[in-house]
Amino acid sequence: MTSPAGLTMRRCTLPHWLWRKIVLAASFVVLAWLVVTHSLAAYIAGLAPQVALWLNPGEPEALVKVAEQSISRFANAARPLVGAMIRSAETRSRASNNETADVRRSSQELEIAKRNSGIDLPKIREWLALAVANDPLNAGAMSILGEISAINGEDGTASAYMKAAARLSLHQSIAVYWLMRQSSQTGNYEKAIYYADALLRTDPGTISYVEPYLARLAEQRSSSGFVKSILKTNPPWRGVFLKVLPGYISDARTPLDLLLALRTSPNPPDSVEINDYLQFLVAHRFYELAHYTWLQFLPRAMLRNAGLLFNGSFEITPSGSPFDWLIAEGSGVTIDIVPTPDKIDGRALLIDFLFGRVDYHSVRELVILAPGIYQFTGQYKGKLVGPRGLKWRVVCADNAGTPIGESPMISGTGSTRQEVKFTFTVPPTQCPAQYVRLDLDSRMASEEIVSGSIIFENLQITRASSLPVIESTE
Numbered sequence: 044m045t046s047p048a049g050l051t052m053r054r055c056t057l058p059h060w061l062w063r064k065i066v067l068a069a070s071f072v073v074l075a076w077l078v079v080t081h082s083l084a085a086y087i088a089g090l091a092p093q094v095a096l097w098l099n100p101g102e103p104e105a106l107v108k109v110a111e112q113s114i115s116r117f118a119n120a121a122r123p124l125v126g127a128m129i130r131s132a133e134t135r136s137r138a139s140n141n142e143t144a145d146v147r148r149s150s151q152e153l154e155i156a157k158r159n160s161g162i163d164l165p166k167i168r169e170w171l172a173l174a175v176a177n178d179p180l181n182a183g184a185m186s187i188l189g190e191i192s193a194i195n196g197e198d199g200t201a202s203a204y205m206k207a208a209a210r211l212s213l214h215q216s217i218a219v220y221w222l223m224r225q226s227s228q229t230g231n232y233e234k235a236i237y238y239a240d241a242l243l244r245t246d247p248g249t250i251s252y253v254e255p256y257l258a259r260l261a262e263q264r265s266s267s268g269f270v271k272s273i274l275k276t277n278p279p280w281r282g283v284f285l286k287v288l289p290g291y292i293s294d295a296r297t298p299l300d301l302l303l304a305l306r307t308s309p310n311p312p313d314s315v316e317i318n319d320y321l322q323f324l325v326a327h328r329f330y331e332l333a334h335y336t337w338l339q340f341l342p343r344a345m346l347r348n349a350g351l352l353f354n355g356s357f358e359i360t361p362s363g364s365p366f367d368w369l370i371a372e373g374s375g376v377t378i379d380i381v382p383t384p385d386k387i388d389g390r391a392l393l394i395d396f397l398f399g400r401v402d403y404h405s406v407r408e409l410v411i412l413a414p415g416i417y418q419f420t421g422q423y424k425g426k427l428v429g430p431r432g433l434k435w436r437v438v439c440a441d442n443a444g445t446p447i448g449e450s451p452m453i454s455g456t457g458s459t460r461q462e463v464k465f466t467f468t469v470p471p472t473q474c475p476a477q478y479v480r481l482d483l484d485s486r487m488a489s490e491e492i493v494s495g496s497i498i499f500e501n502l503q504i505t506r507a508s509s510l511p512v513i514e515s516t517e
Contacts, residue, residue: 258291277310375401425497
């Protein structure tokens with residue numbers, strides 16, 4: 044028979060397993076809630092920051108996201124606050140020149156923008172302070188705090204926050220951009236180039252913001268060396284930078300200075316970089332500078348072809364330079380450089396028309412000929428069938444509609460090689476450069492029905508030294 048003491052003991056000890064279950068269940072609920080409020084909140088912070096903050100009011104990424112969304116309403120530019128930061132920085136920069144009217148007007152615009160956007164900077168700062176308290180290494184929070192300080196004109200505080208953000212992550216484009224600008228303005232050019240390089244590597248889309256600063260540094264004697272040094276490492280943004288550089292400079296020779304510095308580096312300029320610059324010069328009628336630049340980068344083995352007409356024997360594959368053959372085929376015609384059928388190692392220009400109406404464009408080359416009388420010669424073979432044939436023409440680059448010389452019409456006779464020859468005169472004025480062109484001499488749509496093929500070889504231009512040179516009457 045069990046004693047009362049035994050019964051009491053059993054009543055106290057039997058529920059232990061049940062208590063363990065209750066404790067485990069409660070722990071599971073708590074852990075599940077922590078997972079939901081923290082892990083899930085962190086997971087959805089970028090997509091649904093408000094929901095994340097409902098689950099966990101201190102979730103750092105959600106706080107930063109909400110702050111970023113709020114402050115971005117203040118910016119007119121696509122990238123948050125870049126436009127506002129530029130205006131604010133330029134306002135303070137102009138203040139040093141005593142342009143008080145501009146400063147006052149810009150400051151008023153800044154305040155109006157704040158009011159119209161409904162931005163609450165103190166509230167945003169509270170969010171970011173909480174984000175930093177929960178995640179001291181949050182680069183995004185540091186960057187936005189720097190933006191707010193920049194908006195308020197607190198450059199010292201902005202600099203501290205921006206430097207902290209950049210140290211934590213160079214992917215903070217606003218912070219890196221701000222530091223690049225500040226370094227450039229304070230004369231720390233090496234640091235400015237460092238930040239520009241980091242920004243263009245991490246965010247290539249910022250080239251339109253970075254290019255004006257890099258262009259200015261490239262044109263200044265005190266800072267151009269830093270630009271050349273970084274370009275010699277062939278950063279991934281070099282090609283784009285060199286392509287758009289001419290649009291930001293005051294001296295057309297600046298890109299040439301950079302390209303010449305790169306010529307002896309381990310990463311010399313490629314043909315695309317050189318041709319982009321040449322095309323800019325030609326488009327702006329800097330013909331002599333373009334020709335000089337082209338000669339500077341022409342391989343020594345090709346210099347022997349750099350006569351009055353370059354590559355007239357078509358030995359070299361066209362490089363895309365305006366001082367080499369530029370071929371635009373069109374439709375219904377193929378244009379190519381091919382081996383000559385009856386000469387060893389010979390090359391020729393083949394024009395092959397399909398039967399029917401063609402949309403022929405052009406074969407052309409830019410040349411620089413001094414005023415005087417010249418002779419164009421060459422050979423061709425083949426036959427065309429159609430109402431009109433081809434003509435070689437020379438035109439002034441600035442007046443392409445009026446030839447200064449042209450060949451007789453070329454239709455060919457079949458397999459017999461024939462000569463093309465004509466004399467032309469380069470006038471003493473308004474003709475600093477010329478185009479040598481091969482045109483289809485059609486005057487109307489019905490004359491564009493052509494078939495057959497012709498090859499051209501051994502083209503050259505020589506000066507007719509025995510003939511008098513036309514002197515200017517001015």
